[in-house]
Amino acid sequence: MHVTIIGAGLGGLTLARVLHVNGIPCTAYEAEESPSARTQGGMLDIHDYNGQIAVEAAGLMDEFQRLVLPGRQAMRVLDSDGTVLFEKGDDGTGGRPEVQRAGLRQMLLDSLPPGTVRWGCKVTGVEGRTVTFADGSTVVADVLVGADGAWSRVRALVTDVKPEYTGMSFVETYLYDADTRHPDVANAVGGGSMFAPGQGKGIFAHRESGDTLHAYVEFSRPLEWFDDLGRIAGEFEGWAPELTKLITESDTEPVFRPHYALPSEHRWDRVPGVTLVGDAAHLMPPNGEGANLAMLDGAELGKALATKDVETALAEYEEAMFERAAHTAADSEEMVQSLFGDESPQKLLDLLVEA
Numbered sequence: 001m002h003v004t005i006i007g008a009g010l011g012g013l014t015l016a017r018v019l020h021v022n023g024i025p026c027t028a029y030e031a032e033e034s035p036s037a038r039t040q041g042g043m044l045d046i047h048d049y050n051g052q053i054a055v056e057a058a059g060l061m062d063e064f065q066r067l068v069l070p071g072r073q074a075m076r077v078l079d080s081d082g083t084v085l086f087e088k089g090d091d092g093t094g095g096r097p098e099v100q101r102a103g104l105r106q107m108l109l110d111s112l113p114p115g116t117v118r119w120g121c122k123v124t125g126v127e128g129r130t131v132t133f134a135d136g137s138t139v140v141a142d143v144l145v146g147a148d149g150a151w152s153r154v155r156a157l158v159t160d161v162k163p164e165y166t167g168m169s170f171v172e173t174y175l176y177d178a179d180t181r182h183p184d185v186a187n188a189v190g191g192g193s194m195f196a197p198g199q200g201k202g203i204f205a206h207r208e209s210g211d212t213l214h215a216y217v218e219f220s221r222p223l224e225w226f227d228d229l230g231r232i233a234g235e236f237e238g239w240a241p242e243l244t245k246l247i248t249e250s251d252t253e254p255v256f257r258p259h260y261a262l263p264s265e266h267r268w269d270r271v272p273g274v275t276l277v278g279d280a281a282h283l284m285p286p287n288g289e290g291a292n293l294a295m296l297d298g299a300e301l302g303k304a305l306a307t308k309d310v311e312t313a314l315a316e317y318e319e320a321m322f323e324r325a326a327h328t329a330a331d332s333e334e335m336v337q338s339l340f341g342d343e344s345p346q347k348l349l350d351l352l353v354e355a
Contacts, residue, residue: 001310002026004141006131006154008117010101011278011294012147013108016116017058018302028147029121029133035109037119040102042214043072043206044291048095051292054299063107064099069209072098074192077345077352082188082240086349090192098192100209101291123153129273143310144274145301147294150260152280158268163260163283165223168336170216170257170286171232173250179211182249188242189213196243197339197348201235203243215246216257216286218339229254259285264329267322275314277301282325287332297321 003019005012008030019026032038046052046064055064073090109117125132129141146154150163178186186207188194193206205215217232219225232254233247247254262283275281278294300320304313339348 001142001305003143003145003305004129004131004139005029005145005147006123006126006152007147007149007278007280008032008109008119009147009149009278009294010105010108010291011280011298012145013105013112013117014054014058014295014298015145015147015277015302016298017060017108017111018054018299019305020112020116021057021059022302022306024302024306026116027139028117029123029131029139030117030119031122033120035106035119040100040105042101043069043098043208044101044104045073045096045098045288046104046295047289047292050289050296052095054292054295057299057303058108058111060107060111063111064104067099067103067107068097069099071191072193072207074190075352076190076192076194077348078188078194078196078240078243079345080196080198080236080239080243082242085345086352087190088352096288098206104291123148126153126157128157142273143305143314146274146276146280147278147298149279150283152276154274155276155280157274158271158276159266161262161266163262166259166261166285167222168218168220168259168285169223169226170218170259171226171229171247172255172257173215173217173246174252175213175215175246175249176251177211178213182213182245184242185213185245185249186211188240195339195345195348196239197345202339203236203239203246205246213246215250217247217254223258226256226258229256261285261329264333265326267318270311270315270318272311273314275301275318277321281321282329284325284329284332285336287328287335289328289332293325293328296324 003026005028073094077086122134196203200220277297
């Protein structure tokens with residue numbers, strides 16, 4: 001058996017690593033030209049109930065611990081005037097340590113034999129288990145796994161359902177050297193993550209390595225509203241300057257990140273030799289679980305393929321994955337309401353106290 005993985009994100013690489021640990025050959029095909037072809041996003045909190053289980057299955061816990069940024073589990077909620085409504089420090093005992101996405105991806109890449117990932121392999125078509133690439137080459141898979149994200153091409157083999165816009169979007173900004181150049185903003189964000197929710201909008205930020213602040217300005221708006229990103233700061237008139245500077249003083253051009261999702265109960269009938277992991281299988285709005293679920297998908301699928309015949313492994317993996325994804329999607333909907341609903345920020349505070 002040889003497993004063909006389309007996509008070398010966290011889900012696909014975790015699957016490749018677990019297969020390698022269990023002696024199953026695989027190849028991952030990635031459209032990007034190299035590991036450094038683009039930046040890999042910001043911070044990820046890797047949870048002890050899903051993402052860290054995948055790290056354990058991959059045999060990489062020591063390497064993972066070296067990536068953890070101390071203190072980043074600290075959390076605070078601010079009102080629009082900058083008042084701290086909730087704060088929780090990082091005593092090192094929490095179950096969601098923060099790491100840089102790029103470091104986590106590189107850890108997985110370094111754990112694989114040379115040649116496992118084939119770079120610059122953009123998929124242009126998939127028919128049956130035959131994959132066609134942009135250069136005209138093809139590969140016929142024994143087992144084909146779509147780990148190719150939100151706009152997966154492999155997904156079309158198992159379902160005709162496509163992602164739809166959720167009505168929510170991020171606009172992403174960065175402040176560099178914030179402790180020296182913007183100490184008021186750095187103080188407002190604190191040592192970990194900061195949430196300043198409002199009705200239909202909010203400002204969220206976290207402290208990355210060093211004194212870089214990475215912010216996500218969230219809105220509930222139709223897609224066409226974002227044609228003019230210059231209007232963003234005006235939506236926060238009257239908010240504390242230490243919050244709005246995350247928009248007005250950004251060291252980067254704002255990046256528009258619309259949120260798309262698959263239906264929360266999305267599933268498909270068993271298709272021989274084909275399955276999906278991560279966003280290809282269960283795309284959701286950003287909720288802190290996406291990377292964790294993708295990695296757990298990869299680990300669980302890899303373990304199943306190592307211990308069962310292919311069709312039994314795929315069927316059992318999918319059934320567990322469907323349930324896991326549906327449960328997480330329901331929790332995500334509740335979180336969205338706590339952040340942007342009529343009772344925000346009080347509902348968010350209630351959820352945090354209960355947790």
